[in-house]
Amino acid sequence: ISAKSSQQSSKDGEDRLSVHGVSEMVVGILGGGQLGRMLCQAASQMGIKVLTLDPLENCPASSLSHQHIVGNFNDGSAVLEFAKRCGVLTVEIEHVDVDALKKLEQQGVDCEPKASTIRIIQDKYIQKVHFSHHGIPLPDFMQIDNLKSAEGAGDLFGYPLMIKSRKLAYDGRGNAVAHSKEELSSSVKVLGGYDRGLYVERWTEFVKELAVIVGRGRDGSISCYPVVETIHRDNICHIVEAPADVPESVKKCAMDVAQKAVSSLGGAGVFAVELFLTKDGKVLLNEVAPRPHNSGHHTIESCYTSQYEQHLRAVTGLPLGDPSMKTPAAIMYNILGEDEGEPGFYIAHQLTRRALSIPGASVHWYDKPEMRKQRKMGHITIVGPSMNIVKRRLDLLLERENIGNH
Ligand code: ATP
Numbered sequence: 001i002s003a004k005s006s007q008q009s010s011k012d013g014e015d016r017l018s019v020h021g022v023s024e025m026v027v028g029i030l031g032g033g034q035l036g037r038m039l040c041q042a043a044s045q046m047g048i049k050v051l052t053l054d055p056l057e058n059c060p061a062s063s064l065s066h067q068h069i070v071g072n073f074n075d076g077s078a079v080l081e082f083a084k085r086c087g088v089l090t091v092e093i094e095h096v097d098v099d100a101l102k103k104l105e106q107q108g109v110d111c112e113p114k115a116s117t118i119r120i121i122q123d124k125y126i127q128k129v130h131f132s133h134h135g136i137p138l139p140d141f142m143q144i145d146n147l148k149s150a151e152g153a154g155d156l157f158g159y160p161l162m163i164k165s166r167k168l169a170y171d172g173r174g175n176a177v178a179h180s181k182e183e184l185s186s187s188v189k190v191l192g193g194y195d196r197g198l199y200v201e202r203w204t205e206f207v208k209e210l211a212v213i214v215g216r217g218r219d220g221s222i223s224c225y226p227v228v229e230t231i232h233r234d235n236i237c238h239i240v241e242a243p244a245d246v247p248e249s250v251k252k253c254a255m256d257v258a259q260k261a262v263s264s265l266g267g268a269g270v271f272a273v274e275l276f277l278t279k280d281g282k283v284l285l286n287e288v289a290p291r292p293h294n295s296g297h298h299t300i301e302s303c304y305t306s307q308y309e310q311h312l313r314a315v316t317g318l319p320l321g322d323p324s325m326k327t328p329a330a331i332m333y334n335i336l337g338e339d340e341g342e343p344g345f346y347i348a349h350q351l352t353r354r355a356l357s358i359p360g361a362s363v364h365w366y367d368k369p370e371m372r373k374q375r376k377m378g379h380i381t382i383v384g385p386s387m388n389i390v391k392r393r394l395d396l397l398l399e400r401e402n403i404g405n406h
């Protein structure tokens with residue numbers, strides 16, 4: 001570092017120039033799961049210091065963060081204490097103590113995205129009300145408090161009816177489908193009853209599910225990743241194909257809806273917008289995540305700037321990077337937990353070993369201390385010169401005969 005540049009960076013006699021990386025701002029992440037882990041990987045490349053807060057001592061991010069602090073991101077006092085050590089606070093999970101974040105903001109702590117954004121997102125019903133006020137197309141929805149209001153919603157929207165819990169939902173845990181009026185009570189019971197806070201959505205006969213990741217810098221600059229298709233199995237993201245095989249007009253519509261949705265929320269970072277493409281070519285918003293997302297894992301290998309790097313650039317106030325794809329096609333395959341214990345690990349191990357000899361394949365293993373059925377344990381991204389070739393490589397990986405038979 002030249003004397004000149006360090007002189008230029010002097011402010012009030014204090015040398016503010018980073019000598020160890022692109023930003024000297026310490027980033028605090030609430031949550032230490034796989035998204036936190038991959039944020040740490042991107043941070044390490046750029047020399048950005050990341051602290052993580054998670055109740056699990058050996059959570060996926062713990063071994064890769066600059067310092068891992070054991071504490072609950074749902075516990076206000078733990079969050080307040082953690083924030084003292086960070087230049088900016090961000091999240092890799094939206095189910096955090098948002099009142100603590102609000103309090104920190106009032107004390108001048110920088111939270112990106114804003115506490116108000118996390119408050120909207122973490123209650124799916126409030127999220128839906130918010131987006132409908134902003135004119136964003138959504139499936140019809142309605143709050144339910146008892147059997148009478150659930151039956152009323154069923155009469156209005158018809159069956160099947162999607163029942164969702166307002167809070168603490170992920171990987172489809174928190175969703176239940178009632179196929180008839182008679183099934184309402186049992187579906188509600190599965191979700192823990194009306195007291196949990198429920199709402200319903202009209203069933204959407206989608207032809208595809210799409211997702212768009214939008215990055216927004218602290219200066220308000222916006223940068224949109226290519227539209228991808230997400231393929232779910234049992235409500236959990238199973239495969240992501242990038243770019244999505246849909247007409248240009250649909251891509252444009254998906255990006256418009258995504259940008260409009262993100263523009264209605266405050267703060268910097270990447271946001272993932274989950275969308276439904278309907279039979280008649282309409283794009284409806286399903287939900288937004290205020291953080292990096294499963295639909296953007298592929299960006300690590302397939303884009304000039306990964307969603308993780310983009311998130312760090314955004315929250316630290318660095319310029320956003322190029323989100324475009326540097327490979328023509330990519331597929332991401334989630335490794336979901338099988339049986340508990342050793343047999344499950346053995347199956348996953350065989351898959352990851354096979355991936356090592358597939359051209360264009362990269363293995364990501366999250367190092368979760370325990371395997372549970374349907375838990376996201378890792379993922380494999382395959383890149384290549386065309387979607388057909390990438391799909392064939394996935395078939396090879398999964399030892400499947402028929403191409404494209406997910
Ligand atoms: P995530 O892990 O993405 O946070 P989640 O638990 O928040 O998942 P949702 O995104 O609400 O759950 O729903 C999971 C999946 O269920 C969707 O991706 C879609 O496949 C299906 N789904 C959700 N809402 C509807 C709907 N209104 N009609 C039809 N299918 C739906």
Ligand code: MG
Binds near residue numbers: 169170171287
């Ligand atoms: Mg969700």
Ligand code: MG
Binds near residue numbers: 274286287
């Ligand atoms: Mg979802």
